[in-house]
Amino acid sequence: MLEKPRLFGNLVTQVIGPNLCTFCGACMAACPVNALWPVVEQPTIVGTCALCEICYYQCPTIEFSRDDVELFLFRRTRRPDEPIGIVSGAYVGRASATNIQSRGQDGGVVTALLAHALDSKMIDAAVVAGRDSLWRPKPTVATNYDQLVQNAGTKYTPTPTLLGLRSAIDEFGKSRVAVVGTPCQVKAVRRIQTSPLGNLRLADAIGLTIGLFCMESYGYVDLVGNYLTSKGIDSATVTKVGIKKGSFIAWEGDKELLHVPLKEIDKFVRQSCKQCDDFTAEYADISVGAIGSPSGYSTIIARTEKGLDLVKRAEKAGYVELRELPQSEKGFQKVLNMAQMKRLRKAVQKTESA
Ligand SMILES: Cc1cc2nc3c(=O)[nH]c(=O)nc-3n(C[C@H](O)[C@H](O)[C@H](O)COP(=O)(O)OP(=O)(O)OC[C@H]3O[C@@H](n4cnc5c(N)ncnc54)[C@H](O)[C@@H]3O)c2cc1C
Numbered sequence: 001m002l003e004k005p006r007l008f009g010n011l012v013t014q015v016i017g018p019n020l021c022t023f024c025g026a027c028m029a030a031c032p033v034n035a036l037w038p039v040v041e042q043p044t045i046v047g048t049c050a051l052c053e054i055c056y057y058q059c060p061t062i063e064f065s066r067d068d069v070e071l072f073l074f075r076r077t078r079r080p081d082e083p084i085g086i087v088s089g090a091y092v093g094r095a096s097a098t099n100i101q102s103r104g105q106d107g108g109v110v111t112a113l114l115a116h117a118l119d120s121k122m123i124d125a126a127v128v129a130g131r132d133s134l135w136r137p138k139p140t141v142a143t144n145y146d147q148l149v150q151n152a153g154t155k156y157t158p159t160p161t162l163l164g165l166r167s168a169i170d171e172f173g174k175s176r177v178a179v180v181g182t183p184c185q186v187k188a189v190r191r192i193q194t195s196p197l198g199n200l201r202l203a204d205a206i207g208l209t210i211g212l213f214c215m216e217s218y219g220y221v222d223l224v225g226n227y228l229t230s231k232g233i234d235s236a237t238v239t240k241v242g243i244k245k246g247s248f249i250a251w252e253g254d255k256e257l258l259h260v261p262l263k264e265i266d267k268f269v270r271q272s273c274k275q276c277d278d279f280t281a282e283y284a285d286i287s288v289g290a291i292g293s294p295s296g297y298s299t300i301i302a303r304t305e306k307g308l309d310l311v312k313r314a315e316k317a318g319y320v321e322l323r324e325l326p327q328s329e330k331g332f333q334k335v336l337n338m339a340q341m342k343r344l345r346k347a348v349q350k351t352e353s354a
Contacts, residue, residue, distance in 0.1 A: 006056040008045055015061045016042055019271035022184035025160025026192060027055035030199035038160050041220060057197035060187035069190045069283050073304050084339045085282030089302040089311065090332055092293045093322035105154040106290045107298035109320055110210050113286065114148050114178055116314040123207040125174040127164035129155050135224050135235045139164025141172050156241060157220040161185045169205050176207035183278035186211040190283045211281020213289025215342060216273035223268045233257050277346040279339040286311060291338055292331035299325065299335060
C-alpha cells in the first residue's frame with residue numbers, strides 16, 4: 001500500500017498544533033511554490049500547496065537523527081564523555097575592533113568571526129538577525145562589514161532565519177552563506193543538509209554555521225508588545241537587552257530602563273524551548289555564548305574542522321583576541337552545567353506530559 005504523503009497538514013498536527021514549532025523558517029524557506037509564510041510567529045499556509053512533501057522533510061523537530069548529522073559533520077558520533085557534542089577547541093575571547101566590542105552582545109566574537117569569513121572570501125553573505133525600531137527581529141542578509149556590525153547584539157525573540165537563507169540565494173544571488181542562529185535554527189540547517197528529501201538549493205548554499213548558546217527565547221507579542229509596554233517602556237527607546245546573573249535588563253545607552261528577575265518573564269518562554277535539550281548549538285561549526293566568560297567576552301566552542309580553522313585564522317589575522325579555555329576550568333564547567341540544566345528541563349517536561 002502506498003504511504004500517505006506527509007504534507008504541511010502533518011506539520012500542523014505534529015509540530016505547530018502541539019507548540020513544538022521553533023519558528024526556524026525551514027519549512028517556509030524550502031516550499032517550492034512559496035505557499036508558506038509567517039503569521040504571528042508561526043508558519044502558515046497562504047497559497048496553494050503543491051503536495052510535494054518538501055516542507056515536512058526540512059522540519060528539525062521531526063525525524064532529526066543526531067547520529068546522521070554527526071557522521072555528516074565529523075565522520076564519527078560523539079563519545080559518552082562528550083555531553084555537549086564534539087568539541088575541537090574552546091576559548092574565551094572578544095573582537096579586537098572596539099566598534100564591534102561596543103555593539104556586540106558579549107565579546108562581539110560572532111560578528112568578528114563573520115567579518116573575517118567575509119573578508120577571507122570563505123563566505124559571500126551571512127544571515128543574521130536584524131530588527132525594526134520596535135525590536136521585532138527579522139532574518140537579514142549581511143554582505144559587508146557595516147551590515148554585520150549594524151545587526152550585532154541579541155534579540156531574545158525568534159526569527160525565521162532560514163527564510164533569510166532563501167533570500168540570500170534568490171534575491172542576493174549568494175552561494176556561500178553563513179547562518180547564525182540559536183540551536184534549533186542550527187538543527188534546521190543540518191536537517192536540510194541530511195534529510196532524504198532535503199532542499200538541495202538551500203543545502204548547497206550553506207557555507208558556515210555559527211550557533212548561539214541558548215536556554216530559551218520568548219514570544220515577541222508577550223515580551224515586547226505586552227510586558228515592556230505594561231512596564232511603561234517604549235521599546236523604540238531600548239538600545240540593548242540582556243540576561244545577566246538571573247536578571248532581564250533593558251538599557252537605553254548606559255541607563256537601565258528595566259532590571260527584573262528572570263523569573264518574572266518566565267511565563268513568556270516559548271513552549272518549544274522547553275522541549276529542546278541543546279544549549280550549546282551542538283551541530284554548529286562554531287558555538288558562541290556568554291556563560292563561562294567574564295563580562296565583555298564570549299565563550300567560543302569550535303566543533304568542525306572548518307569552524308576551528310576559521311577561529312584560528314581570525315585570531316592570526318587580528319580579528320579576535322583569544323585564550324584557550326581548558327575543559328577542566330570553571331568557565332567550561334559552567335557551560336556543562338547549563339547544558340545539563342536544559343536537558344533536565346526537557347526530561348521533566350516529558351515526564352509531566354506523559
Ligand atoms: C534567544 C537567545 C537566548 C540566548 N541565551 C543564552 C544563554 O542562556 N546563555 C548564554 O551564554 N548565551 C545565550 N545567548 C547568546 C548570547 O546572547 C550572545 O548571542 C552570544 O554570547 C554571542 O555574543 P557576541 O557578542 O559574540 O555576538 P554578536 O557579535 O553580538 O553577534 C550576535 C549575532 O547573533 C545574531 N542574533 C541575535 N539574535 C538572534 C536570534 N534571535 N536569532 C538568530 N540570530 C540572532 C545577531 O544578528 C548577530 O549576528 C542567547 C542568544 C539568543 C539569541
